[in-house]
Amino acid sequence: MVISNGPAPAAAPESCTEARQHPDGFSADQAFLAVALAAVSWDGVLSPAGTRALRHAIDYRQPFCTFSDQELVQGIDDLLQRLRLQGAQQLMLKAARVLSPQLRRTAFATAAEIMRSDGPLQPDERNILSTLADTLELSTADTQAMLGLMEVLHAPVV
Secondary structure (H helix, E strand, C coil): CCCCCCCCCCCCCCHHHHCCCCCCCCCCCHHHHHHHHHHHHHHCCCCHHHHHHHCCCHHHCCCHHCCCCHHHHHHHHHHHHHHHCCHHHHHHHHHCCCCCCHHHHHHHHHHHHHHHHCCCCCCHHHHHHHHHHHHHHCHHHHHHHHHHHHHHHCCCCC
């Protein structure tokens, strides 16, 4: 870190954080990742299917696909520390409040996809998604359409 008396030049982010942070302490990319991470670990278990779904959800998505492995691991580690302190549901709900209206539907669909990755949605998962939808101020019609699509995407082939 360099300390200077003059105005600081704009610098690229050094980790999985953007320069602008919400008062809750999340940047937009951290908030999105927090919702996804909480969806994987809501029950205290990082299942192989859920972990693969999380990785898939961020591998191709901007800005995560531009992060080095080290930056991504550091960002996830930072969020895991918050998850341990707050719990998955609180982390998810705090992060959800930070998301822009444009990212809210994407975050909900990502959380639903991750929760659905290891089998049909359980009653607790449905309750968490319902609370998330309320926090994100999504309509029932939108969330039901997204959940219906998850059933189509995860339908057995045989």
